[in-house]
Amino acid sequence: MSQQDPFTDFQRLATEADQLARDLTAFRQELNRVLEQNAELIIENKHLRGRLDQLSEQNEQSDKPEMLPSRRNLEKLYDAGYHICNMMYGARRENNEPCAFCTNIIYGNGDRTSRQA
Incomplete structure (x- = not known):
């Protein structure tokens, strides 16, 4: 300045x-x-x-593949943490561990011979 x-x-x-x-x-x-x-x-x-x-x-x-409504209901129960197989039906799955029997019922090929005893 x-x-x-x-x-x-x-x-x-x-x-x-x-x-x-x-x-x-x-x-x-x-x-x-x-x-x-x-x-x-x-x-x-x-x-x-x-x-x-x-x-x-x-x-x-x-x-x-398109599932029957009954299988979708079983899938919902399984996803909620419950067994749907006939050996442990209704029991809570520990830590949501997978169950081969439950998944076979839901996603199996649908033939009844594998489930009849």
Whole structure:
């Protein structure tokens, strides 16, 4: 700064400060717009991932052979943690361990000869 004209120096600094304030305001507005857009994209991404999971689950179910309603009910009981085989029927499965007899009843080939005794 020159010592000869302090008023001119003051005017120049005031003009620069005003410009800086305008630039900061514009930057704040742009930052808010970007943050809002980011929040919207996060929400949209969450919804799309949920829909993708639904579609993949439907595809997995459609890949399975069609089950009779009675077998679906047995599958629900088995998934809830209970035995459905005739040896342990109704007993709770320890730590949800798989049971070969139960899974054979649900997913077996459906012939009655393997279950008749």
